[in-house]
Amino acid sequence: MQARVLTSLAENGPSNRNQVTDRLRSHYKNVFHIFRAFAERGLIEDYSRVPGFLQGDFWLTERGLVTALALGADPVKIRNVIPPLPSSVTAQDRDWIMFYLDWAVQMPPGRFAPYADAFLKAGSGEQFRLIPLPEDMDSMVRALRGHPAIKESFKSAFNEFTKSLG
Secondary structure, eight states: HHHHHHHHHHHHOSBBBHHHHHTTTOOOOOHHHHHHHHHTTTSSOOOTSSTTOOTTTTEOOHHHHHHHHTTEEEEHHHHHHHOOOOTTSOOOHHHHHHHHHHHHHHSTTTOHHHHHHHHSSTTTTHHHHOOOOOOOHHHHHHHHHHHHHHHHHHHHHHHHHHHOOO
């Protein structure tokens, strides 16, 4: 049930508990407890304070978004509904969010989970140090083309890695 709630939020944009309950044809109490658990784990954020959103609207944090992608949420649907991110999200984190979405679109369904796991273990801004190299590098290269700051992070990490070998 938790995976269904998380992917529903990811694919449908900011929603309140009632909207998620209706979409999933569930009971409000279950969704209420899941929202509370997600908030405690840092997977969702209250968007009520963000201009243009209603009281009780929640959406995913960076961590929640990557978790939803790992659970199989459709990155194309997410890209179509992604709201303006709150000011608490730094420019660097926004770049990473968009990179992960672009990369997940390039990958076959279900292949994003190991990369999401690496992200979730890393601290913000250190993602490039822990990302396992994909078998198909083309998907990563295509995603990097649209994100010059992240591309530079990968370059510097690769250069550090080659220096440490030599």
